[in-house]
Amino acid sequence: MRALRLTAWGEPPAWCEVERPVPRGAEVLVRVEATGLCHSDLHVVGAAPGVLPYRLPFTLGHEIAGIVEALGPDADGPDADGLDTDGLAAGDRVVVYGPWGCDSCGRCASGRANYCDRRESLAWHGAGLGRDGGMAEYVLVPSARHLAPTGDLAAGQAAPLSDAGLTSYHAVAGMRPALGEGTTAVVIGVGGLGHLAIQILRATTAGRVFAVDVREEALALAHRCGAEFGTLLRDDTARVLRARTAGSGADAVLDFVGSSTSLTLATGVLRPGGELAVVGSGGGHLTVRKPGALPPGLRLSLPFWGTRPELADVISLARSGAIHVETEPFPLSAAQEAFDRLRGGRVRGRAVLVPD
Template identity: 45%
Template sequence: MQAYQLVGWQQPPELREVPVPDPGPGQVLVKVGGAGACHSDLHIMEAPAPLPGFTSPPFTLGHENAGWVERLGPGVTGFVPGDPVIVYGSWGCGVCANCRESRENYCQTLGGQGPGLGGGHDGGMAEYLLVPAARYLIPLGTLDPRQAAPLSDAGLTSYHAVKRSLHLLGPGSTAVVIGAGGLGQMTIQILRALSAATTVVAVDTDAGKLETAKRMGADEALLSGDEAIKRIKEITGQQGAQLVLDMVGVAPTLRMAAQVARMLGHLTIVGLGGAALPVNFSSPPHECSVASPYWGSLTELTEVITLAQQGKIKMLVEHFPLERADAAYQLLHDGKIQGRAVVTPQA
């Protein structure tokens, strides 16, 4: 089969011929319908060698995966070939305290590194994906795997980031989403689906993405800069927002996040831009909680799929055949994907 693999650190990925995996006991082979292209993949491609905890290349990229059950390993029950499924992407040990609570994203043994993230498992940018345990599969029902694949990361990460702060988002509250790309667009929809926040504000440097953010449910869409900070202060009576979610994580966005958050609020860093948040006695505001959540739990992915099945959230998706994976990542790198790029190996 064809697989899009990272062949060496700081080397461009290649489309290579590899064997189709054979599922062993407890494992499931999935025919990949969609594999999302994520900014974290770009960080992996560009990172100096070796990344901590990563196995050496080659390995197949792609940690946002959905498709159809192809073959069951011995002992697997609950699925039959042809079932449409989405793959929970953070694979833990299954036995530590966090894994037993469904929080395999915070596995205390393996760190929750799943497919395509260099943790020893090939990802889904291939015709087939070997999943080590059936518990990582969630039925999609009538959802199309080609559309649903990004829900396993962009949807789940956004959901988890919002859910932890819902107690702050009562009537009259404000939530600010910095970065209105695919992740930010999903966050806006989830804020609308879950919270009673009166005002949802999107901030970005791209006017086109801000227009999309408005269609997704943002009340205000502001070009990043001093005027955006001033406007958010006006909206919040100079107090700042109860929740600020930085979906970018670079120095300018983190500085803005600290300026528009409020006392006793939450500042949540989701983006992997790699910058550091300046912290002193006055900034962020007093007792403003700062967190950097990572993905979400298996249970939360089930909840995300339910929201999608109910039509309350929908990912804006652009499809690329496997042989055009390079083009998908280049457009992502250049900021030209309005929603989420999805590689479709079966197209």
């Protein structure tokens, strides 16, 4: 089968002919129906030698939805996290839970492989991240516990939920207790993750949602997703947002950019005792000093992906119609074009690769 693989650091990914995998032991073979394209893929492709622990070559793509093609003889086993995968059968429609850990520590056993205790010692972080991913006709998944059923949810909707939806949900979940009636959350960056975060905030909290971006079309998307107010990023944006909260500031900020500019805005608009989740990897930094410039009582989180039970929650939200992924589809053969468009900031919502 053809697969888009990273074969050398600093070089563009290349189309290669590889053997179709055969599942052994607890492995499951999934026929890929859709693969989301993420800024993390750009970071992987653009990484210099030695930055990432991954061993080359490997197939790219970590947001994967598809159909179970075949199961190894030991594929059905008990799940310590309480999510049943017994009875998984060929023909079932699934999404792949992307972060793969050591599969032996307590966190992996409880469905929290995103925070695997041995993550720093592994040569992979998941499908398409050191292990073969979904930019191919098939993907081999090490265990059925890395699969979540999607039912009648379209594959193009399901695939981005495994990262864009799950990461956003995990970030919101950490600040949900602070977002009751009369509160305000600000989403900075209305891209593949941010537009889903707005919908998740609306579906799971009682707070108002404001949005900030540098693009008018992104603000239009934010309004379609349920944001009460949106504004372009300017020198006076913090003042404008504070005015919308009667001067008190936001109770929570989710920064999906993570640049110095976005972090300055985030801390500038946050009220004392507020919650800040830095999700984006834009290279910015905060100086933590007490006393200092940060709001007193600030609670900071650095969410990474999400848990397997949370993925089931996200799928349920999508199947109920509470969240919808804005997608721009590309045939798998046009993956290089999709990479270029994403790199240039010209993708609407989430780019999704589908088989030709």
